[in-house]
Amino acid sequence: MDKLELILQEYQGAKRDSLIPMLQDIQESEGFLSENSIVKVGNILHLPTSKIYGVATFYNQFRFQPNGKFHIQVCRGTACHVLGSSTVLKEIEKKLKIKAGQTTRDGLFSIEIVACIGACGLAPVISINGQFFAKVTIDSLTEIIESFRNKEK
Amino acid sequence: MSLNITINKKPVTAEKGEYILDTLERNGIKIPTLCHMKEMLPSGACRMCLVEIEGSGKLITSCSYPVEEGMSILTHSPRVINARKTIVELLLSNHPDDCLFCSRNKNCELQSLSEELDVRQRRIIGKKNNYSLDISGLSLTRDPDKCILCGRCIRECEEIIGVSAIDFSFRGSKTIVGTSFNKGLNTSSCVNCGQCLMVCPTGAISEKSHLNQVIEAISNPEMQVIVQYAPAISVSLAEEFGLEAGRDINGIMNAALRKIGFNRVFDTSFAADLTIMEEASELLHRIEDKKPLPMFTSCCPSWVKYVEEFWPAMLPNLSTCKSPQQMMGSIIKNYYSKVEKTDPAKIYSVAVMPCTAKKFEAQREEMSTNGMADVNAVLTTRELAKLIRIFGIDINKLQPEPADSPLGTRTSAGKIFGVSGGVMEAALRTAHFVITGKELNEHRFAQLRGFQGIKETKVKVGDMELNVAVVNGLGYALPLMEIIASGKSNIHFIEVMTCKGGCIAGGGQHIGANTDAIIARGKRLHDIDERESINVSHLNPQVMELYNKFLGKPLGETSHEYLHTNYSKREVLK
Ligand code: SF4
Ligand code: SF4
Ligand code: FES
Numbered sequence: 033m034d035k036l037e038l039i040l041q042e043y044q045g046a047k048r049d050s051l052i053p054m055l056q057d058i059q060e061s062e063g064f065l066s067e068n069s070i071v072k073v074g075n076i077l078h079l080p081t082s083k084i085y086g087v088a089t090f091y092n093q094f095r096f097q098p099n100g101k102f103h104i105q106v107c108r109g110t111a112c113h114v115l116g117s118s119t120v121l122k123e124i125e126k127k128l129k130i131k132a133g134q135t136t137r138d139g140l141f142s143i144e145i146v147a148c149i150g151a152c153g154l155a156p157v158i159s160i161n162g163q164f165f166a167k168v169t170i171d172s173l174t175e176i177i178e179s180f181r182n183k184e185k
Numbered sequence: 186m187s188l189n190i191t192i193n194k195k196p197v198t199a200e201k202g203e204y205i206l207d208t209l210e211r212n213g214i215k216i217p218t219l220c221h222m223k224e225m226l227p228s229g230a231c232r233m234c235l236v237e238i239e240g241s242g243k244l245i246t247s248c249s250y251p252v253e254e255g256m257s258i259l260t261h262s263p264r265v266i267n268a269r270k271t272i273v274e275l276l277l278s279n280h281p282d283d284c285l286f287c288s289r290n291k292n293c294e295l296q297s298l299s300e301e302l303d304v305r306q307r308r309i310i311g312k313k314n315n316y317s318l319d320i321s322g323l324s325l326t327r328d329p330d331k332c333i334l335c336g337r338c339i340r341e342c343e344e345i346i347g348v349s350a351i352d353f354s355f356r357g358s359k360t361i362v363g364t365s366f367n368k369g370l371n372t373s374s375c376v377n378c379g380q381c382l383m384v385c386p387t388g389a390i391s392e393k394s395h396l397n398q399v400i401e402a403i404s405n406p407e408m409q410v411i412v413q414y415a416p417a418i419s420v421s422l423a424e425e426f427g428l429e430a431g432r433d434i435n436g437i438m439n440a441a442l443r444k445i446g447f448n449r450v451f452d453t454s455f456a457a458d459l460t461i462m463e464e465a466s467e468l469l470h471r472i473e474d475k476k477p478l479p480m481f482t483s484c485c486p487s488w489v490k491y492v493e494e495f496w497p498a499m500l501p502n503l504s505t506c507k508s509p510q511q512m513m514g515s516i517i518k519n520y521y522s523k524v525e526k527t528d529p530a531k532i533y534s535v536a537v538m539p540c541t542a543k544k545f546e547a548q549r550e551e552m553s554t555n556g557m558a559d560v561n562a563v564l565t566t567r568e569l570a571k572l573i574r575i576f577g578i579d580i581n582k583l584q585p586e587p588a589d590s591p592l593g594t595r596t597s598a599g600k601i602f603g604v605s606g607g608v609m610e611a612a613l614r615t616a617h618f619v620i621t622g623k624e625l626n627e628h629r630f631a632q633l634r635g636f637q638g639i640k641e642t643k644v645k646v647g648d649m650e651l652n653v654a655v656v657n658g659l660g661y662a663l664p665l666m667e668i669i670a671s672g673k674s675n676i677h678f679i680e681v682m683t684c685k686g687g688c689i690a691g692g693g694q695h696i697g698a699n700t701d702a703i704i705a706r707g708k709r710l711h712d713i714d715e716r717e718s719i720n721v722s723h724l725n726p727q728v729m730e731l732y733n734k735f736l737g738k739p740l741g742e743t744s745h746e747y748l749h750t751n752y753s754k755r756e757v758l759k
Contacts, residue, residue: 067366080349081365081758089354096366
């Protein structure tokens with residue numbers, strides 16, 4: 033049995049108040065909430081998928097696409113904010129032509145907004161697959177992203 | 186228990202437990218509302234209905250706040266007026282400014298409110314909404330830019346229709362109403378009933394217009410353009426022209442349709458009589474052959490789609506009869522074309538329906554012959570009114586005219602298809618005759634009329650007792666379906682109409698009609714049944730002629746080919 037089925041089995045007969053924990057467990061295991069998993073959650077809880085999608089999109093924590101090969105976390109904590117992390121985010125979104133929470137078509141990059149990652153001295157900071165990049169600027173971003181893209185070539 | 190309160194300094198008595206809004210309304214004070222829906226629990230989402238409580242100075246939502254002893258309410262203090270105005274200004278701040286081009290121009294609650302509150306300048310400037318249209322559905326278009334997030338469509342779809350195809354997603358300034366995964370109505374469980382459109386205060390939901398195609402066909406001299414209209418249209422169209430609800434303008438409508446340029450004017454009620462001939466025979470056949478019972482009616486395309494999506498195991502219970510619209514469409518293309526010696530490809534077949542789901546139905550693959558659609562375009566009651574205006578026709582100056590022969594003759598049994606319970610009544614009348622060879626002593630079934638959600642009765646037919654039920658509003662189907670699925674039902678025949686009241690309250694009807702208007706439309710259909718002398722489908726002379734000349738007998742081979750179909754399971758995001 034695959035991991036999704038195992039999680040679903042745990043929740044057989046569960047009530048509607050299990051919705052959030054259920055979604056969290058699935059995301060934890062799968063990395064995102066697929067259409068298929070939401071349909072199955074709906075069957076167990078007797079909830080329409082429109083409602084589940086509504087609840088899931090209300091919270092920032094849920095994703096609806098698998099992470100890209102290179103998962104970019106953009107820190108939007110206070111220190112980073114003061115030093116221009118909103119420009120950083122906008123720039124990355126522009127470069128990759130996706131929004132935070134999404135994954136590029138080729139599956140290479142995804143963007144996630146995170147609250148303070150505890151590296152305020154390095155602000156504005158981003159992390160790609162756990163590797164930190166300090167004091168990023170528009171120029172350095174181009175380089176960073178290209179270097180990851182090149183890894184694929 | 187009565188409570189003593191004051192409204193605008195005047196003493197008034199109120200009922201304990203009622204909401205302030207209801208007390209105010211009873212006392213002739215009009216309070217603007219947006220999210221409020223009659224006969225549903227308040228949601229308190231829009232804050233449009235604010236009133237001031239004197240003393241505490243609090244502004245509270247009158248729709249969701251019960252009256253209290255000694256309360257002193259100010260309904261139009263400067264603070265209240267200001268607050269209401271600000272709410273409208275905020276709603277306008279991100280709203281697209283395209284009223285002139287909007288489907289709801291001059292019939293929009295947001296427009297009326299800003300007019301009533303005398304909003305005369307753009308005081309609050311926000312970023313304009315810029316979402317993409319959902320044009321994926323065959324019946325409806327959703328435009329999230331025009332949505333003011335009142336939530337009425339969501340509640341209608343969930344609480345009344347029982348489908349829940351749409352809901353709020355995301356939050357804060359990014360909140361929108363949409364289908365799951367925002368994948369569009371087409372792949373959702375939406376049954377195209379259009380009831381969300383009927384409750385929407387703005388132009389955020391509109392029907393897929395077929396007006397242009399129809400106008401083009403009319404102006405094409407190569408085309409024979411034939412129109413049919415549903416039983417409910419003649420008693421509903423008047424309201425679009427400001428006439429009283431329930432007025433029957435059938436003759437005038439015939440004249441208008443001819444003036445517009447339709448070459449033939451037929452009455453879908455004829456096809457309703459035909460449906461009854463087939464459906465009553467099918468019912469007997471099922472009872473005799475122990476085929477799946479209860480049999481469900483299949484004239485409501487929203488209901489059919491609902492079964493395909495939610496109850497696929499019960500598809501064998503759906504009558505195989507096509508709906509009257511589609512029977513008429515098929516007879517026009519496959520029989521009438523021969524009578525007229527016209528190439529069916531040169532016939533453009535238009536149906537005027539009180540319904541948005543009929544647009545979807547006409548485009549179903551099952552509803553075509555040799556790859557040619559049986560019905561080419563479907564106009565709603567609203568679109569017909571537009572067409573009449575576009576062609577500059579003054580309906581007050583028209584003399585009534587009859588419909589065309591041979592597909593324009595109907596009995597009153599076909600006419601009552603337009604109101605909940607009508608299909609069942611008509612079917613029982615003919616079923617009784619087919620089984621016993623005699624007419625019913627009393628062919629009116631009071632128990633099957635009216636606005637309750639579920640209506641049931643027993644009818645003695647020969648030595649058989651038929652148990653029948655009528656579902657009036659799709660939301661009431663669920664409990665009944667559960668009983669049937671558990672095998673504990675002894676019902677033989679069930680009529681289901683998605684819209685509460687039947688087609689007279691369809692999603693293609695006049696927007697803004699109240700319950701009284703809908704009751705008046707239904708009453709007129711029943712009056713027609715009372716007044717006219719031929720009340721049974723099997724006495725429709727033209728239907729008999731059609732059987733003699735073309736179809737043979739009900740459920741015969743030719744009928745099967747042209748009047749029946751089958752449905753299959755439908756995978757959607759539900
Ligand atoms: S058309 Fe009917 S089923 Fe579809 S979203 Fe609107 S109310 Fe729901
Ligand atoms: S689409 Fe219409 S009814 Fe639905 S929430 Fe928006 S404004 Fe209200
Ligand atoms: S009408 Fe009362 S809060 Fe919307």
